[in-house]
Amino acid sequence: MAAKALKSVAKVVGGEYQYPWREKLAKYKNELSKGVGGYWELGAWKPLFISARRRARLRKEVLLAGADWPYDPERKEMRTKRKGHKVDRIAAEKRERTAELMEAMPQMLADYRKRRWERKMKAEEDAAKKALND
Known part of the structure; x- marks a missing residue:
């Protein structure tokens, strides 16, 4: 042809x-x-x-004929923006974030209990010092 x-x-x-x-x-x-x-x-x-x-x-x-054609305009970069509704993308990202946080939840609870216990111990020490000073 x-x-x-x-x-x-x-x-x-x-x-x-x-x-x-x-x-x-x-x-x-x-x-x-x-x-x-x-x-x-x-x-x-x-x-x-x-x-x-x-x-x-x-x-x-x-x-x-196999010759070069230099007169075509430069091509633009490909579009990287995804199509679809933004709400759907945000919802998917939130679900992923929630899953990550649920995996880290046991450690977060342990840290919270430790901080609460330290705060309680410090409050008891302060109360004991105050009682001795009075």
């Missing part, structure tokens, strides 16, 4: 292939370098002199 398309693009002149896209590329080089759809000039949008259909056909001919 590609070979058939290549034959339709190339002309045979004097025993060797001649590619008309080279001439077109040279002719529209300045126009193609301005952008894909057009460009801003003095605050006004100027469409390209060459139509999008002709530009696409020329691009296809160049790529089929």
Whole structure:
């Protein structure tokens, strides 16, 4: 299929292939370098002199011939933002956090009991010291 398309693009002149896209590329080089759809000039949008259909056909001919096409715009980074409802994501995160806290709960309770016991012992010591001083 590609070979058939290549034959339709190339002309045979004097025993060797001649590619008309080279001439077109040279002719529209300045126009193609301005952008894909057009460009801003003095605050006004100027469409390209060459139509999008002709530009696409020329691009296809160049790529089929195996040449490089430097006039495509740079691609943006892929979107990393997840789709869906924020409420659902937040609820899932809360469930995960709750599960983590429940695993740590026995240690947290032990720490709480220890702090409460230390506070009680300190209060009893303070009361005993106060009783001795009075």
